[in-house]
Amino acid sequence: MEKRLIKKDALAGIPKKIRENFTVFAPVKVEDNVVFKELEPQEEPLVGHYQNTKNAPKGVFFPRTEVMMRYVRTPKGVQLKGIEMAAADAVLFGVRPCDARSFALLDLLFDQEKYKDPYYIAKREKATVVTLACARVPYRTCFCTSVEGGPLDGKGSDVLITDLGTDFLVEFLTPKGEKLGSYFEGTPASEEAEKKKEEVKQKAEGEIVSHIPAREIKPILDVNFDHPFWDTIHKKCLACGTCTYLCPTCHCFDISDEMKYDDGRRLRNWDSCMYPLFTKETSGHNPRPTQKERWRQRTMHKFKYYVDNFNAIACVGCGRCVMYCPVNIDIRKIVEDISKLQ
């Protein structure tokens, strides 16, 4: 694994250089928000000087809406038409470590040995993730260190960039990452740089002020599917799905068909366990009839079911749901409260 030091002022120009050969996704300021999106020719990516993007980058591999297939109605019956699956070579530049980690978590689900999601995999395989470590922790709501991540964590990344104060340390973590080597001109990193990185890491981890007992609540959730506690979260919830749409690890989808005259397309769209239509069956019955059961699902899915299935917590501690819930439902507090249940 190669490591290099690059000059601080060199970083800003790199995404544009990469853009000559790849589709680049990066943080861009749009009106009052910083969003993660495809970089248009005239757009300036934000590098270094932003906290985190409002939306999670998961949309690059798992878009909010995508066509799965097309079909035509003919007098002889329905004719199926495939769609173009091949994705362009892409680079995701300036992802935060928590969001990069979300890719590793989504891989567990969409790219299993037995079940493979061709739509996700086609895009994911062609993409290289360049992560910008959080040498300074951007928010007080960040709690990556409580969910097995960290502000300098490289999981899910192909290249990891860390601000050492004087230079940037660039680590090429995977063969995919190494292929981008020529864009990062610099000098080989010495042991000195290693030491410096360790210091930055210690300092950044110390800056994290939110801590939650994420692993600890698993045994409690195992035996408390029915507990009066579940009556206490959801009453003020608006069922807007902001928390799940912004969440880097939420991945539920719903499939629907749309016809225009004889042309049909099958779409998959993001779904959300916060919506009344979630798991509503054709008969009209819904096993999760109220917001109470839906919020239990959200909590269980993140801190129990995902652990059962993949031995990983489906939360990366980015804090988006905490910051953007319009009625301040705070997952940190929920986890904390669960840890205190008898």
Added chain:
Amino acid sequence: MEAIERNLREEAKRLLAEKKVDVIVGYEAGTLPLTATPTFITDPAEAERLVWNPLCVHNLAKYVHDVITQHRNSQKRVKPESRTRKVVGVVARGCTSRSIILHLQERQYGREDIVIIGVPCQGYIDRKKLSVSLNGEEVLSGTIEGDEIKVMTGTGEKRLRLSDVLADNCITCRFNNPIISDVSLGEPASAMKAEEEFNEVNAFEQLSSDERWAYFEKEMAKCIRCYACRQACPSCYCPECFVEQSRPQWVGIGGDASDTQVFQIMRIFHMVGRCVDCGSCIAVCPMGVDLRKFLKKLDKDAFELFGSRAGSSLEDPPVLSTFKEHECEDFIYNP
């Protein structure tokens, strides 16, 4: 403010202890600095959590409707003689009381189902304006002192004028005090710039129809159809919204711009004479869609053509459900 808060807690405690109400819907401090969040208090000892300050954003009438409807539904399987009633106490400012009046007029619940704790209102802080005036920096801590907000961010302490970050609907509000209430706390508050209520709409009306449509398209393109606006709105209480019906499916759920526009046009038109300009939909919208421009236009029309302001009086019925012999009909012949 502090005095009102103290009285509010006392009142809530008394109402709960004397079993005059089963639950109080109010506000408590949020888990993030400079926030307040809706809360449901059933235990008199918990009444201490209640707050009343310019951080209280949401129109709580929505929750009054929720709680009563859910309770009614839960009683459907109970024998008529054993059915119970649930009385909801609610902390209500001007716009909340207007929504309650609307609910009463639309027969959503009875006056005996609610106890209104009226509070005067000097407006609430618009989180988006606050964030913009802090250049998007995170609020580490903050306090409100009179007309000033003291905020700590990563780059130091900032002082902001409260009036600079109040929500637009609050600045031009003319209903700063509850219209009906059972308990009324504090001194009445006065209006700020009520006479400028329609300024923005007037300016918008001056644009050509192409320009107006372009603005509508631009704003709606931001919408991700999370329906938070509908969910937060006390007037949007249909048990099943048309967008969620599937037989037939009125709007597609994909990314087609026209589907979003259809949802918005329908919702906005369902608000004729029913929008109280509480700003809840805008406050909860994660994408910053300018819904108010369009809602306020209908508000203006209802007022100028029919002399009606939604929920402004129990005696004055909603404009769309009444017919008066001499009222304006020109628009029918001459749109």
